[in-house]
Amino acid sequence: MTHTPTLRIATAADLSRAPLDVTAVLDHLVREADAAAPTEIGFPGAVDLDHSEVVARLGTRLWNNIGDPADAGGTAHTRVLERAVVAWVADTLAMPPDDRWGYVTTGGTEGNLSALHAAHRRHPTARVYHSTAAHYSIPKTVAMLGARGVVVDARPDGEMDYAHLAAQIRRRRRWPAIVVATAGTTMTEAVDDTTRIRAVLDEHGVDGHLHVDAALSGIPLALDGRLRLDTTSGVGSVAISGHKFFGVPTPCGVVLVRDGIRRPVSHITYTDTADTTVTGSRCGLAAALLWHAIATHGREGHRWRVSEARRLAAYATEQLTAAGWPAWRHPHAFTVVLPTPPETVRRKWLLASDGDTSHIICMPGITRGQVDAFVADLTAAVTPRPIPRPRPATTPATH
């Protein structure tokens, strides 16, 4: 097999010369992804689960879960598995069985859109509060909904500044509030405290909705019992990514919303389905992959994956600090925050960086060997320039 240094099939002219050597192109893509894999420690995709059985058995035909997970009929679909996934995640979050609804999405972003759409339909005049550490999908969703967003400060460690939230709400107390908490911010994996947010809302007598964007940390924190959507939590919805903690090989996620807040939807005659979801046709393969990841490991297996990943993150923090590179992490986090390394190291290790701060994410499947190699590269590259270490809060609580 010859090595192709660049992929030369990108133009329409290339495609118009079809048939192309498709095998060579696919080989090239796989070779490039395989070559990058050992240094992919900057993005939060688990790499320890084997999804090949589902891909081999189901990956060659269309599985379309069009409509609501509760719908029946249509072409080949995996709604029975989707319902099981939604129920398992809702149970893990202690959501009341008689007040829950959800579906398998294309990812955390669609989950945020779906949940905030439901909240906004219920509270059309609400102001939508989110912190500066919220994911970019939140302000984007606020704009798509034509809602009014209010930005709240985040502390240096990434957690919401509750005093600033209170000040922002006080100035707008005549309007309902939709507050977006993040469970696992993108850069530092900080967890906003939903109990404190609820207390701020109650203190100001403001009606509204509390949504949790739990793209990365939703499942790990739910398995700990630290993220709960039980009746006392005051949390109305949650969005989780499926390709992060479960490492599913296609972008996907799960959204859960309290059934009681939803408004009636239309029934689509020609598909004979309820129009409850953001997209019409939906990926049945993603639901099957999530179901398989859950079915083959169960709660205990996934708890073990969480604790191993946290153990590695603690190890990485120690090793980096011992090498003179001041690193820190929140106690529950897979994410290790460090001063941004020199460009050569950053590029090789595909690090996500925000100015002078970068992170590595010790997702399940990342190894000590990878951490050691990263630390060795850093040590070889430069003498580090310490930055002040933000103080993480004490034990995070989301309920």
Ligand SMILES: Cc1ncc(COP(=O)(O)O)c(C=O)c1O
């Ligand atoms: C906090 C947070 N929310 C939402 C998302 C978006 O998730 P997805 O990429 O699954 O749409 C991310 C992704 O990194 C995230 O970190």
